[in-house]
Amino acid sequence: MTRLSFSVGFAALLACAIAQAAELPESIRQAGVLRLTVNSTYAPMEYRDPETNELVGLDIDLANEIAKRLGVKIVWSETPFAELIPSLQTRRADFIISGISDRGSRRETADFVDYLATGPQFFVLTENAAKSAIDLCGKRVGTTRSTSFPIEIEKWSRQNCEAGSRPAAQYVPGENSIDVRNQLKQGRIDAAVQGSETLPYAQQQEAGKYRVVGEPFSTGYQGIMFRKDDAALREVVTQHLAAMIADGSYKAILDKYGLSANAVPQPMMNAATQ
Amino acid sequence: MREADTLAGGFPDISGMTLAHQAHWRRWLAAAAILVVLVAIGRAFANGQIEWAYVGRFLTAKVILEGIVNTMVMAVLAMALGIVLGVVVAIMRLSPNPVLKSVAAGYTWLFRGTPLILQLLLWFNIALVFPTIGIPGLWSARAVDVMTPFLSALLGLGINQGAYTSEVMRAGMLSVDAGQYEAAQAIGMGRLHALRRIILPQAMRVVIPPLGNEFIGMVKATSLASVIQYPEVLHNAENIYYANSRVIELLIVAGFWYLLVVSILTPSQMLLERRFARGSLQIAR
Amino acid sequence: MTRPLVAIRSVSKNFGEFQALKRVSLDVRAGEVLCLIGASGSGKTTLLRCINQLTSIDSGGIWLDGELLGLREEGGRLHRLTPQRIARQRLKTGMVFQRFNLFPHKTALENITEGPVQVQGRKREDAQAEAMELLRRVGLAAKADAYPAQLSGGQQQRVAIARSLAMKPMLMLFDEPTSALDPELVGEVLTVMKELARSGMTMMVVTHELGFAREVADRVVYMDHGAIVESGPAADVLGAPREVRTQSFLSAVI
Numbered sequence: 001m002t003r004l005s006f007s008v009g010f011a012a013l014l015a016c017a018i019a020q021a022a023e024l025p026e027s028i029r030q031a032g033v034l035r036l037t038v039n040s041t042y043a044p045m046e047y048r049d050p051e052t053n054e055l056v057g058l059d060i061d062l063a064n065e066i067a068k069r070l071g072v073k074i075v076w077s078e079t080p081f082a083e084l085i086p087s088l089q090t091r092r093a094d095f096i097i098s099g100i101s102d103r104g105s106r107r108e109t110a111d112f113v114d115y116l117a118t119g120p121q122f123f124v125l126t127e128n129a130a131k132s133a134i135d136l137c138g139k140r141v142g143t144t145r146s147t148s149f150p151i152e153i154e155k156w157s158r159q160n161c162e163a164g165s166r167p168a169a170q171y172v173p174g175e176n177s178i179d180v181r182n183q184l185k186q187g188r189i190d191a192a193v194q195g196s197e198t199l200p201y202a203q204q205q206e207a208g209k210y211r212v213v214g215e216p217f218s219t220g221y222q223g224i225m226f227r228k229d230d231a232a233l234r235e236v237v238t239q240h241l242a243a244m245i246a247d248g249s250y251k252a253i254l255d256k257y258g259l260s261a262n263a264v265p266q267p268m269m270n271a272a273t274q
Numbered sequence: 275m276r277e278a279d280t281l282a283g284g285f286p287d288i289s290g291m292t293l294a295h296q297a298h299w300r301r302w303l304a305a306a307a308i309l310v311v312l313v314a315i316g317r318a319f320a321n322g323q324i325e326w327a328y329v330g331r332f333l334t335a336k337v338i339l340e341g342i343v344n345t346m347v348m349a350v351l352a353m354a355l356g357i358v359l360g361v362v363v364a365i366m367r368l369s370p371n372p373v374l375k376s377v378a379a380g381y382t383w384l385f386r387g388t389p390l391i392l393q394l395l396l397w398f399n400i401a402l403v404f405p406t407i408g409i410p411g412l413w414s415a416r417a418v419d420v421m422t423p424f425l426s427a428l429l430g431l432g433i434n435q436g437a438y439t440s441e442v443m444r445a446g447m448l449s450v451d452a453g454q455y456e457a458a459q460a461i462g463m464g465r466l467h468a469l470r471r472i473i474l475p476q477a478m479r480v481v482i483p484p485l486g487n488e489f490i491g492m493v494k495a496t497s498l499a500s501v502i503q504y505p506e507v508l509h510n511a512e513n514i515y516y517a518n519s520r521v522i523e524l525l526i527v528a529g530f531w532y533l534l535v536v537s538i539l540t541p542s543q544m545l546l547e548r549r550f551a552r553g554s555l556q557i558a559r
Numbered sequence: 560m561t562r563p564l565v566a567i568r569s570v571s572k573n574f575g576e577f578q579a580l581k582r583v584s585l586d587v588r589a590g591e592v593l594c595l596i597g598a599s600g601s602g603k604t605t606l607l608r609c610i611n612q613l614t615s616i617d618s619g620g621i622w623l624d625g626e627l628l629g630l631r632e633e634g635g636r637l638h639r640l641t642p643q644r645i646a647r648q649r650l651k652t653g654m655v656f657q658r659f660n661l662f663p664h665k666t667a668l669e670n671i672t673e674g675p676v677q678v679q680g681r682k683r684e685d686a687q688a689e690a691m692e693l694l695r696r697v698g699l700a701a702k703a704d705a706y707p708a709q710l711s712g713g714q715q716q717r718v719a720i721a722r723s724l725a726m727k728p729m730l731m732l733f734d735e736p737t738s739a740l741d742p743e744l745v746g747e748v749l750t751v752m753k754e755l756a757r758s759g760m761t762m763m764v765v766t767h768e769l770g771f772a773r774e775v776a777d778r779v780v781y782m783d784h785g786a787i788v789e790s791g792p793a794a795d796v797l798g799a800p801r802e803v804r805t806q807s808f809l810s811a812v813i
Contacts, residue, residue: 451660
């Protein structure tokens with residue numbers, strides 16, 4: 001074997017390897033479908049349109065665009081929030097794009113491709129007296145208990161209330177974001193915390209009812225969740241997401257939902273610091 | 275007469291033969307097959323994607339134990355409320371007074387006709403309709419302060435249970451012989467007096483098995499109160515797995531405690547049945 | 560003539576289309592033993608149940624010891640009494656049922672003391688002492704702590720009689736008291752009833768036991784299809800009945 005033919009052969013092999021990295025796993029390509037599951041109670045990320053009962057949302061749009069570029073269809077299913085991660089582990093879903101936060105505790109069995117900046121945000125009823133976040137020390141603050149926000153509130157309270165000799169903020173659990181807003185309306189809680197990505201929609205739905213207090217008090221990311229052993233799929237999705245950011249289709253989708261402020265410059269892997 | 279004394283021939287005397295022991299080999303075979311299936315299921319669970327270390331770690335965690343105590347407290351209180359309501363409504367239903375009869379029928383229709391989870395959510399969120407509750411002129415309070423998860427769960431579970439219990443009690447009272455009521459009347463008892471001293475005690479015999487059943491159902495129905503933030507065992511188990519993502523492991527922990535409680539309750543029901551079978555020859559075994 | 564203890568005047572009762580009682584009138588004097596005989600459906604049991612108001616009458620009136628039962632007159636119209644008043648009126652009568660109807664969850668003694676203690680408010684010790692005396696009278700002192708399920712039919716009926724007597728009624732009603740008993744147990748119940756009659760209790764007995772009627776009854780009343788056909792001294796009605804229907808009934812049962 002001559003040195004030339006060896007180099008050509010090696011280059012060809014390398015080209016194949018690279019090309020392989022940017023392709024869909026065989027099983028998905030064969031089936032022609034991506035199986036995805038969402039917790040469709042989280043407007044505007046994924047929810048059922050009250051008029052048409054169609055599954056809509058920012059995550060739905062992003063996923064549809066990615067699937068189009070991959071040349072496959074999506075078969076959607078719905079589960080409660082707590083079932084999302086098990087769905088990934090049991091391979092019921094190929095990946096999870098469902099408003100799920102990138103967190104260290106979740107990275108034991110999964111990798112995140114972060115695609116949206118987010119952070120817990122205080123909000124109150126418009127007529128509430130609170131002007132800045134510090135006014136919420138000693139008050140009852142509610143949030144969805146299945147999220148990472150209860151811990152965020154506790155941390156914020158320790159750093160901002162108790163550190164300044166103010167009474168701690170009291171965490172009150174809620175079942176989902178609607179339940180939390182209900183408790184706010186009834187006066188069971190004085191303030192609520194939701195991901196900053198959900199607030200423009202909530203304010204649009206009930207104009208003038210809520211008022212945001214301060215800035216998101218912690219930054220994090222929403223990530224697309226992949227199984228640790230699924231690097232190929234993760235790579236190909238990341239590539240297409242990067243392309244969408246580059247050609248403006250990502251921004252267009254975010255604008256549609258009023259979330260251009262939450263854009264990320266490029267997809268990041270496991271970038272959240274918690 | 276002497277002819278009748280002579281017995282016909284052809285029938286041997288087998289009174290001296292012993293009865294052979296029955297092998298029941300089919301039963302042994304079935305038992306063995308079932309055992310094989312159970313072992314297979316057990317092994318599947320043992321080798322499945324379950325981290326049993328987490329099950330062990332949280333089995334007696336403080337919040338889980340508190341949770342099961344809250345479950346039992348709520349089950350007992352809500353069942354008590356359900357029984358009181360059930361007796362009252364059943365008596366109303368059997369009353370000659372058409373107003374009482376209609377109210378009882380309406381209550382049963384409404385609370386059996388809507389899902390329990392819906393009732394719990396309505397009680398908990400009642401402040402959306404009635405921001406303040408109270409007696410005009412005497413006392414008023416914010417509905418959210420009164421309708422705590424505990425009270426909402428108690429009312430939701432208890433009032434719902436009452437609708438079902440009233441039917442069980444009504445059946446129990448109807449099962450008592452009509453002559454008992456007449457005998458009570460004959461010695462001068464009024465209707466309520468006769469119900470309390472004569473009819474209800476006898477109805478208890480018939481009513482205990484279905485009520486025991488309902489109570490076991492109630493123990494598990496308390497898990498619905500998790501959505502209105504009552505800290506029973508499922509709610510607390512959920513909080514743990516929301517934090518550490520070990521869903522199946524924590525559900526197994528909660529399931530273990532429910533199973534334990536029900537296993538203790540079942541023989542207790544037997545004892546209660548015996549107590550109310552006083553005076554009867556038909557004691558359940 | 561002294562006022563009768565029970566005065567029944569033109570009493571009618573319908574069950575839907577069926578006429579159970581057709582304008583029945585009857586007097587019962589204090590201390591009298593009256594036996595009601597007739598076929599099933601003749602109205603004899605219905606009449607008895609109207610006297611202690613287990614069944615309400617449609618028209619007519621029944622007076623017990625001079626008091627109109629179940630109704631009061633006011634402004635020329637009749638008004639029904641309240642259930643509480645009716646319950647109090649029932650205290651004057653005692654009823655013994657065909658199927659005994661003892662309270663199965665109470666002992667014999669408790670069955671007897673239930674009325675006096677719970678309804679008449681007497682002290683438990685007094686009621687128990689009286690109950691024991693009644694049990695002795697009916698020959699069952701040894702069975703005070705037995706439950707009905709442990710007693711024979713005849714024993715249960717005797718306890719039932721004691722239970723009614725404990726309320727100190729002025730009139731005892733017996734609705735076929737021996738019909739549900741095995742033949743060998745009938746005698747012990749009839750013995751108790753005879754002793755009761757001898758002691759001067761006013762008794763109305765619906766029965767098929769013509770021997771008892773002949774021996775103990777002062778009067779026998781034969782009813783058929785909701786009306787009284789014949790009534791008179793036991794010897795006359797049973798021995799030499801005037802009416803054809805009475806004759807055919809008696810010849811059928813003897």
